[in-house]
Amino acid sequence: MAELPTHLSPSSATAYEGCARRWKFKYVDRQREPSGQAALVGSFAHRVLELLCEFPAVERTLDQAKIVAKQQWPEFEQDEDYQLLELDQSKARAFRWQAWLAVSGLWDLEDPAKVEVVATEQKVNVALDGVPFVGIVDRVDRDAGKLVVSDYKSGALPGERWRKDKVQQVMLYAAALWASTGELPDRTRLLYLGQRILDVRVTEQRIEESVADLSRIWDQMAISCDTDTFEPNTTVLCGWCPFVNQCPEGQAEIDRRIQAGTLPAHAPAGSIALEPLVA
Ligand code: SF4
16 A cells, blocks of 8 residues: 655646656656756746746846846756756757747736735645645736736646646645635636746636546555555657656657657667666
């Protein structure tokens, strides 16, 4: 019997839905899963935008963001996960450019000098329908007196059918803020940096649906842990799974895809698939 984690975050819920086996390696066994390049670009952009919001509203300019980014970079490039990318000079330059595009992409969506920011990186820790929920809200704003939950996204805007998960995540943040402050947020905003804003009105029904889904996942996690059953979900994403060498099914999937020529060339597992499987 495995030990159920004490809390459930949106990223843990998404990971479990993606592959219960991978979730177990990370959230139950607590094995380290290094952030990939895309996630690190997002982390850097989040940090710069968080610090920018500490300035008085009129000083939240693109020039100020550039200064903050330059100040933050020396510390960020010492990050263990960033070091693991082993970028040469030209790739490091490309990384910085990508990160800057994410930061500056906020100005394609809004003028941060005109946003009434209530809090940034707001931690929430509440029980939602009995589920011990934790999360960090990127930004809480007020617009015309109403509470707004804003979430930065540095990845590509997903197609219509893939957006539900993202909206559910911010609805859970809205639910958590409602539970902890007593005030029901008016809207959630997913700010796809440099692309567009997905603006969704908060309703009690949307919150109920998102919390019900969270509760369903939590119950399934409890069953998985009780029975020590963590089913693998073999997809092309096994190519990016850092635990593939501990997963016979994932390893077989990689081998099958290599032979069929369907493993993307940039999938990291392509280079480790020939290593012996860890028992
Ligand atoms: S290799 Fe694939 S099936 Fe195995 S844990 Fe990773 S994602 Fe899941």
